[in-house]
Amino acid sequence: MELLQLQYFCKVARLEHMTKAAQELRIAQPALSKTISRLEEDLGVPLFDRRGRQIQLNAFGKAFLGKVEAALALLDDGQREIADLAGREQGKVLVSTTTHKCFSEMIGSFLALHPDVQLRITQAPAAEKEQQLIKGEIDFCFTFPPLVREGIDGVSILTEEILLAVPPGHRWANRTTIDLAEAAHEPFISIKEDNPFRWMTDGFCQQAGFAPHIICEVDEHSAVAHFLQTGIGVAFWPQTLGEKAGSAHLIRIQKPYCLRTYQLAWRKDRYLSQSARTFRDYVVRYFVDLQSRT
Structure with a gap:
């Protein structure tokens, strides 16, 4: 059993497509198929169910x-630790974050x-970030919940607090606080x-x-701000994005107390380079200072 076989197997297992895997690995498909077949022979069991050109990871796989x-x-961690000890690590830190x-x-x-x-930053949905972290593809992710x-x-x-944003001219435009139940209709x-x-704001309403009467669904808060200006409805709004709400009026929600918490997460058993540890310590200090100023 060779290291290259295992690396090729992971690629095919993730894609469940031999041609796509061969393209990403930049090798000929027959060579990849032969490598996977040889690995299965070594193990004595098939790792994929094959139906014509389609393959699917089976229970063994x-x-x-x-x-x-x-x-x-673990091997990757070992290489990074040795490189770090030898002074060759070059400060690479992989982070998945939000906007x-x-x-x-x-x-x-x-x-x-x-x-x-060398900070490399990617964006991904919450579930994908978790898988990236588990698989060792990133050092850290910023996530909520x-x-x-x-x-x-x-x-x-x-x-941060989650506020209620109301459009200009709304009957609550002079309010500073509100109970969320008042917005039921x-x-x-x-x-x-x-x-x-x-998911979080639906929970606040619950x-x-x-249950909130949703008349408009959008992908991001900039679009929420746009529709707020039209006066068609109210919206939940993060406190730290207050200035991006435009002319909308922001009201603190007294009951329930609406908060969200972000976390910097990492894998316990993954080796963190000196640069990664420096980044983690800086992030913690930065947000402690930020919270103390607000």
Whole structure:
């Protein structure tokens, strides 16, 4: 059993498509098929169910994939640790984040202080971030709600209020506080259902005793702000994006107390380079200072 066989197997297992896997690996498909067949011969069991040109990971393959991914992750950690000890690590840090204004400002200030760190930033949905972290594809992710899972460690870095935004001229435009139950019959402009922000705000409404009457669903808060200006409804709005609400009026929600918390998460058993540890420590200090100023 060779290391290359295991790496090829992981690629085919993730894609469940031999041609696509061969293209990404930049090798000929017959050579890839032969490598996978040889691995199956070594193990004595098939790892894929084959139906014509279609392949699908079977029970043997699924069990083997978990072990192989863990083994390859350990080898990768070992290489990174040795490179770090030898002074060759070159400061690479892989982070999955959101478009949140506070995170982009923090990343900019970190790079200004640590120009030698090679920070690679990606965006991904919450579920995908968790898988990236588990598979060792990234060092850290910023996530909400916080990940609660064995093998994942993290620290809460940012807690913000969620406010109620009302359009200009709304009857509540002079209010400073409100109980959310008062908005039970209001039309809501909302983030789409597949977004954690929507899950959270639906939960706030449930605590207040109602299901929101959604008249408009959008992908991001900039679109929410646009529709707020039209006066068609009210919306939930993050405190740290207050200035991006335009002319909408923001009201603090007294009951229930609406908060969301972001977490910086990492894998407990993954080796973190000196640069990664420097980044983690900076993030924690940055948001402690930020919260103390607000």
